[in-house]
Amino acid sequence: MRKTTELIEENNDKRELLNSDNEQVYENLLLYIRTDLRVDEHAGEEILMDLLDHLLEAQENGKDAADLFGDSPQAYADELIANLPSQKRRNVFWLVASGIIGLVGWFAITYGIANVVISVFTEWNNEIALGSILLILLSVSLFGSIGVKIFFKIIRSSVFKPKDQQWKTYVKVGLYGMATFAFILGTAFLFDGIGPVMHVEWWLFLLIGIALLLINKGIGRLSNEQ
Numbered sequence: 649m650r651k652t653t654e655l656i657e658e659n660n661d662k663r664e665l666l667n668s669d670n671e672q673v674y675e676n677l678l679l680y681i682r683t684d685l686r687v688d689e690h691a692g693e694e695i696l697m698d699l700l701d702h703l704l705e706a707q708e709n710g711k712d713a714a715d716l717f718g719d720s721p722q723a724y725a726d727e728l729i730a731n732l733p734s735q736k737r738r739n740v741f742w743l744v745a746s747g748i749i750g751l752v753g754w755f756a757i758t759y760g761i762a763n764v765v766i767s768v769f770t771e772w773n774n775e776i777a778l779g780s781i782l783l784i785l786l787s788v789s790l791f792g793s794i795g796v797k798i799f800f801k802i803i804r805s806s807v808f809k810p811k812d813q814q815w816k817t818y819v820k821v822g823l824y825g826m827a828t829f830a831f832i833l834g835t836a837f838l839f840d841g842i843g844p845v846m847h848v849e850w851w852l853f854l855l856i857g858i859a860l861l862l863i864n865k866g867i868g869r870l871s872n873e874q
Contacts, residue, residue, distance in 0.1 A: 653869075655693040662700050666707065673713035673721055674703055680725050680807045683800040685743070688733045695728055722808040746867045748792040752785060753860030760853030767850075774850070779843025780836065787835045791828045798824060 650658075659678075666674060677699065681692050706716050717724045763774065799821060806817035 652690045652693050655690075655697055659693070659697055659700060662697075662704065665704055666700075670703055670707055670713045673717065674700060676807050677717070677721055677725050680722065680804055681729060683804045683807075684729055685797065685800055686734055687729055688735045691732050695732060742867055744793045744796050746864050747796050748789050749860050749867070750864040751788055751792050753857045753864060755788065755857070756853045756860065757857030760850045760857060763850035763853065775845050775847050777841050777843050777845050780839050780841060783839050783842070784832060784836055787832045791831065795824065795828065 663671060663674065678696055681687060681696060684692075703713060703716055706712070713721070802817055802820050802824075806813075
């Protein structure tokens with residue numbers, strides 16, 4: 649059985665053979681199926697590969713995506729999804745955990761770089777309160793786990809809509825991002841100085857961030873090798 653990563657790579661290569669109209673319809677189907685957290689990832693990639701093979705064959709015979717998927721690709725995709733196996737709970741957990749670890753990793757790297765840049769112009773206090781950092785990380789974890797599901801849901805709701813209506817999707821994602829950022833900043837401000845205080849050098853934040861991103865990458869590889 650081919651690995652998930654192999655299916656994705658083959659899909660990326662074969663999609664280049666589609667004409668522009670068929671590619672647009674197929675990529676909508678692909679995005680709609682891939683962003684459904686209920687669907688087992690490997691099974692989803694297998695069905696996407698089957699669809700692509702059938703579409704390429706139809707294209708060679710002078711047919712287009714409408715001949716294969718009908719007038720409502722979304723209804724066609726919903727019917728496929730209903731018959732696909734569900735994603736295991738542990739896989740959903742690792743998907744969410746991977747996203748949170750990635751967010752925390754980039755947060756640590758950004759904080760470390762900001763520490764260096766700002767210290768060039770003014771004195772920077774390297775002391776952090778462990779309680780405050782814990783609350784910030786909990787905020788990131790909470791909004792990160794909720795955000796993954798919300799983000800995917802918003803994307804799926806816009807896939808088959810006309811392009812002139814898709815701007816609403818970017819507005820929704822932007823508003824959620826700003827609300828999340830504001831909440832985390834508010835948490836940092838309101839609960840500043842809680843718990844034991846430690847002196848942490850900028851390079852340690854960078855190391856922690858890089859380590860978390862490597863862990864995140866390892867989780868992704870393990871998930872895709874199923």
